[in-house]
Amino acid sequence: MKLISRLVTHISEHPALFLFFRGLLENDFVSIRELIRNEMLAGEHLRTLDLGCGPGAFARHFPADSYVGVDINARYIGYARRRFHGDFRVGDARRLEFPDGFFNQVLIFGLLHHVDDAIVHAMLGECRRVLTAGGSILVIEDIPAVSRLNVIGHLIHLAENGRHIRPPEAYRRLYSEIFTIEKERIIASGICDYHAAVLRR
Numbered sequence: 001m002k003l004i005s006r007l008v009t010h011i012s013e014h015p016a017l018f019l020f021f022r023g024l025l026e027n028d029f030v031s032i033r034e035l036i037r038n039e040m041l042a043g044e045h046l047r048t049l050d051l052g053c054g055p056g057a058f059a060r061h062f063p064a065d066s067y068v069g070v071d072i073n074a075r076y077i078g079y080a081r082r083r084f085h086g087d088f089r090v091g092d093a094r095r096l097e098f099p100d101g102f103f104n105q106v107l108i109f110g111l112l113h114h115v116d117d118a119i120v121h122a123m124l125g126e127c128r129r130v131l132t133a134g135g136s137i138l139v140i141e142d143i144p145a146v147s148r149l150n151v152i153g154h155l156i157h158l159a160e161n162g163r164h165i166r167p168p169e170a171y172r173r174l175y176s177e178i179f180t181i182e183k184e185r186i187i188a189s190g191i192c193d194y195h196a197a198v199l200r201r
């Protein structure tokens with residue numbers, strides 16, 4: 001398991017490899033992209049924050065001049081700037097540099113399962129602050145593999161560095177402390193299973 005874990009860490013350190021392998025495991029993110037198209041708006045006048053944007057693979061769903069991607073990893077942000085259109089910034093989701101009510105919507109994909117409950121609370125508090133009244137978040141987070149037969153899914157979770165993969169009810173509890181949960185569902189993306197929710201400020 002240590003070997004697989006080191007391999008996953010190595011892959012995560014290289015943005016192009018990270019995207020390639022995740023795309024392979026997640027069927028090129030077909031179901032995630034469909035969810036984003038269905039649940040988020042893409043108008044020119046709407047400001048979107050992609051929090052924990054990683055190498056920026058989802059920027060293309062939004063007009064470049066209204067999309068901001070923030071990630072703590074400077075290497076991912078450097079890659080995103082070279083590959084995709086948008087405003088990519090190195091930053092910490094616990095302390096955002098934007099004014100109150102700046103964004104209409106936030107995308108969070110695969111960020112919160114890396115951090116403990118207190119940090120989730122801080123990050124969601126910042127999201128609430130930077131969202132307009134009535135603004136929304138689409139949050140998609142890893143859950144334990146639904147099927148016991150999904151051996152690769154279980155192995156990946158054991159090996160990856162997301163130490164806070166939670167069951168849906170734990171995400172629900174955290175979200176409802178700060179937002180209204182408007183919709184939620186379990187979604188399969190290749191061999192990965194996620195809890196997806198639309199939260200409203």
Ligand SMILES: C[S@@+](CC[C@H](N)C(=O)[O-])C[C@H]1O[C@@H](n2cnc3c(N)ncnc32)[C@H](O)[C@@H]1O
Pocket residue numbers: 051052053054055056057070071072073076091092093094108109110111114
């Ligand atoms: C699994 S990756 C998901 C990246 C991207 N959303 C995607 O799906 O391709 C999690 C991301 O969260 C970022 N991250 C972790 N802690 C963070 C923090 N405190 N502030 C901003 N980004 C953070 C990591 O650098 C990493 O890029």
